[in-house]
Each structure stands twice: as C-alpha cells, then as structure tokens.
Amino acid sequence: MQSKTIMIVGLGLIGGSIAKALAAFTPHRVLGMDLDPEVLDQAVACGAIERPGYVEDLAQTDILWLCLYPQAAVEFVRANGSALKDGCIVTDACGIKNAVCPQLKALSEELGFVFVGGHPMAGKERNGFEVSEATLFRGASYLLVPCGAPRWAAECMRELALQMGFGQVVETTPEHHDEMIAYTSQLPHALACAYVLSPRCLGHKGYSAGSYRDVSRVARINETLWTELFLENREALTRELSTLVENLQEIQTALQEQDGEKLKELLRRGREVKESLGE
Amino acid sequence: MQSKTIMIVGLGLIGGSIAKALAAFTPHRVLGMDLDPEVLDQAVACGAIERPGYVEDLAQTDILWLCLYPQAAVEFVRANGSALKDGCIVTDACGIKNAVCPQLKALSEELGFVFVGGHPMAGKERNGFEVSEATLFRGASYLLVPCGAPRWAAECMRELALQMGFGQVVETTPEHHDEMIAYTSQLPHALACAYVLSPRCLGHKGYSAGSYRDVSRVARINETLWTELFLENREALTRELSTLVENLQEIQTALQEQDGEKLKELLRRGREVKESLGE
Numbered sequence: 001m002q003s004k005t006i007m008i009v010g011l012g013l014i015g016g017s018i019a020k021a022l023a024a025f026t027p028h029r030v031l032g033m034d035l036d037p038e039v040l041d042q043a044v045a046c047g048a049i050e051r052p053g054y055v056e057d058l059a060q061t062d063i064l065w066l067c068l069y070p071q072a073a074v075e076f077v078r079a080n081g082s083a084l085k086d087g088c089i090v091t092d093a094c095g096i097k098n099a100v101c102p103q104l105k106a107l108s109e110e111l112g113f114v115f116v117g118g119h120p121m122a123g124k125e126r127n128g129f130e131v132s133e134a135t136l137f138r139g140a141s142y143l144l145v146p147c148g149a150p151r152w153a154a155e156c157m158r159e160l161a162l163q164m165g166f167g168q169v170v171e172t173t174p175e176h177h178d179e180m181i182a183y184t185s186q187l188p189h190a191l192a193c194a195y196v197l198s199p200r201c202l203g204h205k206g207y208s209a210g211s212y213r214d215v216s217r218v219a220r221i222n223e224t225l226w227t228e229l230f231l232e233n234r235e236a237l238t239r240e241l242s243t244l245v246e247n248l249q250e251i252q253t254a255l256q257e258q259d260g261e262k263l264k265e266l267l268r269r270g271r272e273v274k275e276s277l278g279e
Numbered sequence: 280m281q282s283k284t285i286m287i288v289g290l291g292l293i294g295g296s297i298a299k300a301l302a303a304f305t306p307h308r309v310l311g312m313d314l315d316p317e318v319l320d321q322a323v324a325c326g327a328i329e330r331p332g333y334v335e336d337l338a339q340t341d342i343l344w345l346c347l348y349p350q351a352a353v354e355f356v357r358a359n360g361s362a363l364k365d366g367c368i369v370t371d372a373c374g375i376k377n378a379v380c381p382q383l384k385a386l387s388e389e390l391g392f393v394f395v396g397g398h399p400m401a402g403k404e405r406n407g408f409e410v411s412e413a414t415l416f417r418g419a420s421y422l423l424v425p426c427g428a429p430r431w432a433a434e435c436m437r438e439l440a441l442q443m444g445f446g447q448v449v450e451t452t453p454e455h456h457d458e459m460i461a462y463t464s465q466l467p468h469a470l471a472c473a474y475v476l477s478p479r480c481l482g483h484k485g486y487s488a489g490s491y492r493d494v495s496r497v498a499r500i501n502e503t504l505w506t507e508l509f510l511e512n513r514e515a516l517t518r519e520l521s522t523l524v525e526n527l528q529e530i531q532t533a534l535q536e537q538d539g540e541k542l543k544e545l546l547r548r549g550r551e552v553k554e555s556l557g558e
Contacts, residue, residue: 188474196549207449211467
C-alpha cells in the first residue's frame with residue numbers, strides 16, 4: 001500500500017490508539033483533530049500524529065477515520081464532508097452500525113466520498129488519549145462493514161487493520177454486526193452495571209476472586225457513550241436481555257423447587273456450549 | 280509453627296493445590312487420600328504428598344483437611360472421625376458453610392477433635408489433580424470460619440494459610456460467608472451458564488473481545504459440584520438472582536421506553552459503585 005494521509009477525528013481511547021498504531025506500525029502520514037488542544041499537543045509530542053489537522057487538510061486526506069460518538073460522527077461528516085476530495089475513504093469506529101452506516105452511506109453518495117464502516121473490537125475501562133496505546137488492537141478482531149463500498153476500498157481497510165496489528169478482519173453487515181454486538185459486548189456491559197448494584201457489592205472485598213472481578217470489570221463504564229450505543233441498538237439488546245433473564249429465571253425456578261436434576265442439566269448445557277466452542 | 284502431619288482427603292484441583300502448596304512452602308509432612316490410585320501415584324511422584332494416607336494414619340494426624348464435595352466431607356468424618364486423635368484440627372475447603380459447619384461442629388464435640396471451617400478463594404475452569412498448582416492461592420483470600428473453635432486452632436489455620444501463599448485471611452461466620460459467596464461466586468457461575476445459552480453464543484467468534492470472554496469464562500463448570508453448592512445455599516443465591524434480574528429489568532424498561540436519562544443514571548450508578556471501591 002502506498003503511503004496515505006489519514007485524518008483521525010477524535011483522539012480518545014480508540015482514536016488515540018488508532019493514531020498510535022498507525023504511527024508505530026504503518027508508513028502512513030497521520031493527522032488528528034480533537035476539541036481539546038492539550039490532547040493535540042500530547043498527540044504531537046508522543047508522535048501519534050504529525051500535526052493537528054484542519055478542515056483545509058480534508059482535500060488532501062485519503063482516509064478520514066471518525067472516532068467520535070455515533071451521532072457526532074454523522075454530524076461531523078454532514079458539516080465537513082463537502083471539503084473531502086472525491087474518492088476519499090471515510091470510515092468510523094462506532095460500536096453500533098445500523099444507526100450510522102445508512103446515514104454515512106447516503107452522505108457518501110451525495111458528496112462523492114467512499115464509505116466503509118468499521119468497528120475495532122478492543123477497549124479498556126479507562127477513557128481518553130492518555131490511556132490510548134499503539135498495541136490496544138494486537139490480536140483483536142476488526143469488524144469491516146463495507147455497506148456496498150467498492151472492493152478496493154474494503155480491501156484497503158482490511159490491509160490497514162492487519163498492518164495495525166489486528167489479529168483478524170471479519171466482514172459483515174450492519175444488521176448482523178448489531179445483533180452480535182448486542183450479545184458479545186452490550187449485554188456484558190449492562191450486566192456488569194446490574195451486577196454491582198447488589199447491596200452485597202460494597203462488602204465484597206476479602207470474599208471475592210476471579211469470577212467477581214470478571215463480571216464486574218466493565219461496570220466502570222462511560223455512561224454517556226454507552227447510553228447512546230444501547231439506545232441505538234435497543235431492539236437487539238432488549239432481546240438479549242430477555243433471553244438472559246429467562247435463562248436466569250430457569251435456574252432460579254429449579255433452585256426454588258430444589259430440582260437438582262433440572263439445575264444440573266442447565267449448568268451442564270452451559271458447560272457443553274463452552275466446550276463445543278473449544279473454550 | 281512446629282512441623283505437623285497434615286492429611287489431605289481428596290486430591291482434586293483444590294486438594295491437590297493445597298498439598299502442593301504445603302509441600303512447596305511449608306515444613307509440614309503431607310499425606311493424601313484419594314479414591315483414584317493413579318492420582319495418588321502422581322501426587323507421590325511430584326512430591327505433593329510424602330505417601331498415600333490410610334485410616335490408621337489418622338491417629339497421628341495433626342490436621343485433617345477435607346477437600347471433598349460438601350456432603351461427602353461430612354460423611355468422611357462421620358465414617359472415620361473416631362480414628363482421629365483428641366485435639367486434631369479438622370478443616371474443610373467447601374464453598375458453602377451453613378450446610379457443613381454445624382454438622383462438623385457437632386461431630387467435633389461428639390468425637391473430641393477441633394473443627395475450624397475454611398474456604399480457599401481460588402479456582403480454575405479445569406478440574407482434577409493434573410491441573411492443581413502450588414501457586415493457585417498466591418495472593419488469594421482465605422476465608423476462616425472458626426465456628427467457636429479455640430483461638431489456638433484458628434490461629435494455626437491462619438498461619439498455615441499465610442505460609443501457603445494466601446494474600447489475606449478473613450475471619451467470618453457461616454451465615455455471612457454464604458451470603459457473600461452467593462453474590463461473589465455463585466451468582467457469576469449461574470450467570471455464565473445463563474449467558475452462554477443465548478442462541479448468539481455459538482456464532483460469537485470474530486465478534487467478541489474481553490467482555491464476552493470474562494462473563495462466559497466460568498460457564499465451563501463442574502455441574503455436579505455446583506448443583507450441590509447452589510442447592511445448599513439456595514436462599515441466598517435465590518435472593519441474589521432476584522436482585523440481578525430486577526436490575527437487568529430496570530435497564531430493559533429504560534431501553535424499551537427510550538428513557539435515556541434513566542438508562543444513563545443506572546449505568547452511572549454502576550460506575551460509581553466500582554469507583555467507590557477503587558476498582
């Protein structure tokens with residue numbers, strides 16, 4: 001791949017880590033935009049970006065990488081998309097896809113850029129540029145959501161993701177993405193918050209080990225971002241919450257009825273799913 | 280502490296790890312009993328135990344460590360407790376306490392040994408002697424449940440736990456133990472099984488990261504053991520399941536009503552609990 005000019009919009013945990021990974025592991029030129037001038041200073045100082053980017057740079061940008069909250073990402077393109085050159089790839093890092101891809105796709109057709117959706121499957125329980133890392137994506141899955149983009153553009157993003165250290169690139173649709181993410185990511189975040197709201201949580205120290213730690217870990221949540229993500233995927237997430245509650249209630253009923261055989265069968269089925277996945 | 284003769288009954292993951300930790304980090308003499316002669320051979324071969332133990336050895340045993348399923352532990356003492364010398368410490372490693380401590384306490388008064396309950400807070404998703412490790416307890420919490428035992432006996436078990444590498448010893452009652460364990464350990468295990476029973480689980484690969492991995496980890500469960508543990512603590516676990524289901528349903532309702540403020544407040548409360556714990 002020829003060296004490209006890549007503009008990162010939003011240098012938080014994800015945008016900062018993308019900038020650092022691009023700077024560390026690829027030959028591309030990286031510029032960055034952020035509302036916070038101190039973050040821009042830090043990003044220049046550590047070499048994550050060559051310099052702050054401006055709207056005037058958009059005409060020379062090959063890839064515009066939106067690392068903002070979902071609706072803010074759409075708004076950025078609505079406000080600035082006309083400054084992009086024809087054929088510029090616009091991609092995103094949003095954790096939901098149905099609520100952004102169709103809008104960005106429509107803007108791409110209107111304004112002449114190429115939209116390829118994306119979702120880097122990595123995170124942390126801390127936010128902001130200061131905790132971003134070049135190696136955040138090492139071995140992680142990069143979800144590529146081409147939404148009808150030309151093949152060259154999808155392949156460009158695939159190659160870039162692999163250059164940055166992702167372990168695999170999985171191509172999917174917005175619909176399938178959101179259905180799977182409701183289960184693999186949103187449900188565990190909802191669960192972690194629900195779990196730590198038990199009155200027993202505040203007294204757990206000394207009485208807990210790995211299973212407490214693992215279930216509660218992501219309760220340290222950015223509630224503004226996740227409220228938007230949950231609301232914009234509410235059908236799929238509601239379905240997963242219902243399924244989980246039903247499964248929990250089956251266990252509860254077996255317990256209350258002291259039905260050991262039933263309880264054992266439910267636990268066995270759980271074990272068998274994990275084993276069938278080789279986990 | 281003077282060198283003691285310690286008999287481990289049941290060389291599975293926990294009993295095997297206790298034997299290995301005692302052999303590696305303490306000056307005590309360790310004997311072991313197990314129904315499986317191959318396990319005994321392995322335990323001798325790797326130095327976890329000096330030799331297999333027999334009922335005749337109980338008269339020279341200073342500490343009898345029951346590493347069996349809860350009711351099997353009580354049965355072992357009922358069948359063999361009269362062979363113990365006066366003042367022998369009998370302890371256990373059961374994950375529930377109300378269903379074993381009163382019975383073992385009553386047997387101790389009848390037969391002349393000293394009962395001190397215990398629960399080493401560590402585990403793995405695999406079972407058996409072959410996955411046991413001398414370092415399994417490093418930094419973990421040892422829950423000490425003296426049940427009215429004389430101070431010297433409780434202090435002996437505390438000292439032993441620290442010699443073995445536990446990070447802290449927390450003294451508690453059977454009632455408080457079971458209430459906390461329902462939340463910190465049993466609920467995450469029930470949850471992991473309920474979580475992986477979603478139809479989406481079998482297709483998660485490529486679409487998942489740390490939060491899937493962490494919630495589902497302990498679904499690889501020993502269903503025979505955990506059915507017994509759940510049933511023997513069913514009141515506390517049922518209460519925790521109810522609390523969790525209510526908290527999940529509050530999130531679900533806010534989602535369905537598209538009540539962003541309410542949703543954000545629920546997530547914020549989760550975050551604040553984690554932060555208040557310094558986690």
